[in-house]
Structure formats: structure tokens, C-alpha cells
Amino acid sequence: MSKKPLRVGMIGYGFMGRAHSNAYKQVGQFFPSQHEVVLQAACARNEAEIRKFADQWGYASIETDWKKLLDRKDIDVVDICTPNNLHKEIAVAAAQAGKMILCEKPLAMDSKQGAEMVAAVEKAKVPNMVWYNYRRIPAVTLAKKLIDEGRLGRIFHYRAKFLQDWTINADLPQGGQGLWRLDAAAAGSGVSGDLLAHCIDTAVWLNGRLDTVCCMTETFVKERKHNLTGKVEKVGIDDACIFMGKFANGSLANFESTRYARGHKALYTFEINGEKASLAWDLHDLHRLQMFDYKDEGKIRGWKSIHVTDNGGEHPYMDKWWVPGLAIGYDCSFTHQVADFIQGLESGTPQGPTFRDALETQQILDAMLDSAKQQKWVTVAK
Numbered sequence: 001m002s003k004k005p006l007r008v009g010m011i012g013y014g015f016m017g018r019a020h021s022n023a024y025k026q027v028g029q030f031f032p033s034q035h036e037v038v039l040q041a042a043c044a045r046n047e048a049e050i051r052k053f054a055d056q057w058g059y060a061s062i063e064t065d066w067k068k069l070l071d072r073k074d075i076d077v078v079d080i081c082t083p084n085n086l087h088k089e090i091a092v093a094a095a096q097a098g099k100m101i102l103c104e105k106p107l108a109m110d111s112k113q114g115a116e117m118v119a120a121v122e123k124a125k126v127p128n129m130v131w132y133n134y135r136r137i138p139a140v141t142l143a144k145k146l147i148d149e150g151r152l153g154r155i156f157h158y159r160a161k162f163l164q165d166w167t168i169n170a171d172l173p174q175g176g177q178g179l180w181r182l183d184a185a186a187a188g189s190g191v192s193g194d195l196l197a198h199c200i201d202t203a204v205w206l207n208g209r210l211d212t213v214c215c216m217t218e219t220f221v222k223e224r225k226h227n228l229t230g231k232v233e234k235v236g237i238d239d240a241c242i243f244m245g246k247f248a249n250g251s252l253a254n255f256e257s258t259r260y261a262r263g264h265k266a267l268y269t270f271e272i273n274g275e276k277a278s279l280a281w282d283l284h285d286l287h288r289l290q291m292f293d294y295k296d297e298g299k300i301r302g303w304k305s306i307h308v309t310d311n312g313g314e315h316p317y318m319d320k321w322w323v324p325g326l327a328i329g330y331d332c333s334f335t336h337q338v339a340d341f342i343q344g345l346e347s348g349t350p351q352g353p354t355f356r357d358a359l360e361t362q363q364i365l366d367a368m369l370d371s372a373k374q375q376k377w378v379t380v381a382k
């Protein structure tokens, strides 16, 4: 059977450019479909770098101007892997050009931009998705299934953390390649948009709307040399962010992220406590889901660690990989996302998070930063 090509135009070539390209290359082998992903073009301003990237990953051609990429008739889907400040302009233009869009997280610099992006893709009716990849780690997807089956009952608490330590060094500059996440003009915010955005996406998916938040942020290193200007400049991002809140289902939220937790590299954890059961997950042990089920017989009741690697259809995605007991990794969450995007195209039921889903995360981020600034509780805009 001849397959329908899905010709990708990748914009950017950093960490996420590599993670997504790897997913495009893997998906057809493990998740066969009626589509065949074709690495058609890679695009960035730096010709030498994008040529090197395209050769390494097998892209058929390069562009150095994203507008030219959007003009091309041989591109079906545009993957936006640029710093956050470019997402909106590229996404709106891509939608107007009739391209499908896969956009790196967070969707935008703020919810105003996010709303413009949602309006553009919905007007153009182009399939769209945002790369909140952690939803598609099998243990996290299993948590969703167990919650939706009602196994936790009424939810009381949801807590999440995302801890890193890579910016403690005060001599680390801000801005430019690799360090744009420290530059507010390119990133919009610090750990809130970069790390808590992941935690919020998962939380809203698992536990529903967040209604109100009360937030605190801190910038520990106030000035850093800027790579683009060569001058020491004020740091505009949040280095750490803590918030509490209330979900629409009445449960209480407790979130923390920082890049100043010495010893932690990417410790994303969440726990959800319900009347009947609790679940906990940890990115450093990503194939395990911890569960405490109160209905277990008293004398053997306790936390159990579910190794989410069964391939008999019990554990999400795992039937497509190896044999039971053999784990898969971080990279596979991106492969699952591409597989689901294609499944959405073929079934006519779009898979989330769509731009509209990601706008909700953006609205929560805006409310958090507003709350931190005003030092008071803020209701999340709907």
C-alpha cells in the first residue's frame, strides 16, 4: 500500500530539533500508519549549522528564511522549535499558508499571543499540536487511564515539582544559542514557562481546570552578561517559582520549580491523592507508576510500584515496543506524540494538546505571574 507523505519542515536545530527529528525517524518503524513521515527541509538563519543538522538527521533540503519554508508547496507540516518569542509570528503565518503545525512548548510568550495563535489555526482549520511530551510517557498515560476509570475517587490533592540546578553559576551568561532560556526577551519567563508549564499541562489533563492561584517567584542572580550585547544586563526571568491553587474539582494544588536545586537535573515528579487511592510518578524512574490503593486487603496494603512495560495491551504504547519488562526512554514520548498526531489525522479526531488546550496552560501561567507581581490570589481567565 502506498503511503501518504507527511513532509516536515523543521524550524530550529537545538535540543528539541533533535528530539523531534529522532521521533520522526522512529515513528514509522514502531507505529505503522497510512502516512510516511518525510524529513523534507530544515530551516535556520545560520546556513552552516543548519546544513550540518540537515546532513546529520537526513533532511532533504535546507532553508535559511522561515518565510521561504512556508512558501514551499512540498511542506505539509511545520515544526516550530525556535525560542518562544518567534512561535506566534511563525505559527500565524504557517496557519495562513495552510500548513499543519507542531509547536514546541510553551505555546507562546503569554496568553494574548496564545489566543492569536488559536484563532489563526482554528480559522485556517489546520491540524495543530503542542509538544507537551510528558503526557505520553506510558506511566503518565496509565495514570490518566486509572483516574478516568474513577479508581482514585474524589481528588483532594495534586502536587508537582520540576527541579534543576544548571543555572546556579552566576557567571553563566544569558541570551543566544543554548542560553536563550535565561533571556526574558526570548523566553517570556523562566522556570514557570519552561518547567512548570509541563507540570501544569499534565495536571490539567489528569485533574481538570485550575481556577485560582497564589504564586511567588524569585530571581536569585539579578544580572548576567548578555551574549548578544556583550553587556551585563538585568535578568528578567524567574529562577524559581512556587504556587498553590485550587482546581475546579475542589482539590488543592501545590507546585514548585527551580533551576537552583543543587543535585537535581530534571526531577519532574507529581502525586495525586484521592479518597480511594493515590498515584505518584517521577521522571528519573519514568517507567514506574507508584500506586496506593485503599481497597487492597489491609494486611498487604501499601504503595506498589507498577513497572509500566507490559505489551499485552494493558500498558499504553508498550505493545509497539519490546517484550514485557524492557523499558523505553524519554525520547519515546516524542515518538508517541507524532504517532498520536498521525492517528488524529487519520481518524479525524484531533489528539491533544492542541493549541486551544495549550492556551489554558498559558492562561494559568499568566495568572501565576500576575499573582506573584501583585502578591495576591488571582483567578485564572477562561
Ligand code: SOE
Residues within 6 Å of the ligand: 015, 164, 194, 195, 198, 266
Ligand atoms: C530546560 O532545561 C528543559 O530542557 C526544558 O526546556 C524542557 O522542556 C524540559 O523537558 C527539560 O528541561
